[in-house]
Amino acid sequence: MNQLLRFTTAGSVDDGKSTLIGRLLFDSKSIFEDQLEAVQASSTKKGFDYVDLSLLTDGLRSEREQGITIDVAYRYFATPKRKFIIADTPGHIQYTRNMVTGASTANLALILIDARKGLIEQTFRHSFLASLLKIPHIIVCVNKMDLVDYKEEVYEKIVEDYKAFSSKLEVHDIQFVPISALLGDNVVNRSEKMDWYQGATLLHMLETVHIESDYNHIDSRFPVQYVVRPQTRDHQDFRGYAGRVAGGIFRVGDEVLVLPSGFTSKIKTIEFGEEMLEEAFAPMSVIITLEDEIDISRGDIIAKPTNHPESNQDIELMLCWMNQRPMSLNSKYYLRHTSRETKAVLKEITYKLDISSAKKIEGVEQLGMNDIARIKLRTAQPLEFDSYRKNRITGSIILVDEGTNETVAAGMII
Template identity: 60%
Template sequence: MTDLIEREADLLRFATAGSVDDGKSTLIGRLLLDSKAIFEDQLEAVEATSQSRGYDYTDLALLTDGLRSEREQGITIDVAYRYFATPRRKFIIADTPGHVQYTRNMVTGASTADLGLVLVDARQGLTEQSRRHAVLLSLLRVPHLVLAVNKMDLVDFDQKLFEKIDAEFTTFASRLNIPDLQVIPISALKGDNVVTRSQQMPWYDGPSLMHHLEHLHIASDRDLRDVRFPVQYVIRPKSDDYHDYRGYAGQVAGGVLKPGDEVMVLPSGMTSTIAGIDVFDQEVPEAFAPMSVVVRLTDDVDVSRGDMICRTKNMPEQTQDLDAMVCWMTTQPLRPRQKLAIKHTTRTARTVVKNVQYRLDVNTLHRDQDASELGLNEIGRVQLRVTQPLLVDSYERNRTTGSFILIDEATGVTVGAGMVNS
């Protein structure tokens, strides 16, 4: 199992966030450039555009701000995913917007991240947006956080200024649920401390940003204790060679599955034993999150899409009443008695909003208990009643079985994202 876990740990997902002009897009461009993840013609095009604008440097932000409206405004609007790799690890970057009006986009990009990267401008120090980004990453239970203090070259690599920002942010982060915090001084434009250690900051004895990303241990962040396997599809081949084959396809949401394990199928409560686990046309000795596999059982029990396979003595909660933090994503506000569709793992049901307990100010952490609705990009604690029981864990325990989305039944548009409270 250790070898399999280490191979999965070769992929690191991280989300970036920062205020306007903190250099987020430039930093991602620097990571892509220095890791040899862009083609020569791409670099030549960026260099030509930079020269045509009269810059005496290569504007690496042009590598990531792909939308025309982003280039015109000089800001990031949508979530942009970038992929690159080093000999040690593969990376998926979710370049998320920092504006408060795009909070929903940041929530989307950071929801699956292993690490959150927050940039601040060394000249500006911590801003309201910097604190809001940290709060959102904490709410989304992103287990690792890096504060990158950028543009150190514009403050003459001032050690005291960096230490002041470090101390201020560390004090603020102590109020949040952030298990792992690393603060790194960098210059994205010059490349200092991005991939290689900077000679300009001999007073800093920590790792470069790339070294930290490459060596971050994330295997222990996954829930290997609670077996959770939401069934997505029942496989019954019509071929004569496989006429007795019956498998249940899905993505492991938690725990470790092995042949011979006694399991229970919810909500029916029927028990059986795992006969085998298949990936494509081969059998594997075990499966764990986030592997997509086909599970075969020894007994012909009734299993269908939306059911969940778990251990007999370690089951998720079956409930029709959800108490959750919800990020609202549409202009029409969320109000009590509103009816919506809800999708949780592979199960879809209908739900009604019972009440809004409070609206959370993500800048100050103030709870507005007088709030009766949630507007666009607002986050609050909401109680829901679902038409059929869902198999949930708290979001803190399992980010997959503890999350859901809300859907407008008339349009099919996703209007909210929720995290189940413990």
């Protein structure tokens, strides 16, 4: 069965990220002739003596004019083993918000390091963000090996440096691979120039990394999105709760607890279209019906009497601020969490984090674009949530500006 792997790429301006993506698409034969012809023509027009694969991924006009990527772009490719979705994000400091966006749905982060430069400030920042967003897997690509004569010592030194630094991160699965994106070494095809490297190619790693445990299958959580009531003659009394399982496993006959009401009941059916299912797990979208008639609406969460989320109006979070206008103490926002919306007020900025050095800065009263901070919010109604560490779905929130309706912050509950 073909699985889906979502990964994000983070890199600095010149470390060859776009070239690497172009190479993955090209060598896995995911590029069409007409796309390649367009890139060949652009390369010739610019006077390059090679086909610039990075042109494959640089999308919008404003970007092509500036020659940089400015937003999250999604790319797709498939091999006989897996289908891949790449969230391609730019690496500049001012684009933390884009990296956070791309990382929020990723199973895996690709981190690029220029073999000539070794670990630089951006490496720390990208890795730190991957850890903060709890991306389960990291692959560190030591790129441009061709420019250091494919020397093993150069690679080994970078691996060692990275391991020393990453012991402080909360990512447990980190792999390394020496590559040249420009020439294709160890990307899809094995390099003939690095006999000393016995490990897998990048594509092989992407195809085999173990992602079955990336979703929480322990703590049962079902946020209700919508109540389905057909009100037709055939289904007069039908009352189904539509939603996407956020964690754990639900089975027909299971005892369930509905929050915030606190009512309990049993699962009568689990339905998907015309199919009747025995069980449902994350990330399945299903309809659940219960034995008892209880008042349940959008924003409620179905869990188990023995295992349910906590309920609180005071929430501590790691927050990434994403708007031009700063966030200050006591400002109010709409808070969105699973299928729920309530109001929230910023009560405290505990500290701001310098993500390049992981230093905590206290005494801050305002957060600006791309700042990351530990904060306290108070909500208008109690929220049923888990820690982000436990569940990325029931542990995450966004804040929405009351006036402009823009999404202004992403938060991970501690």
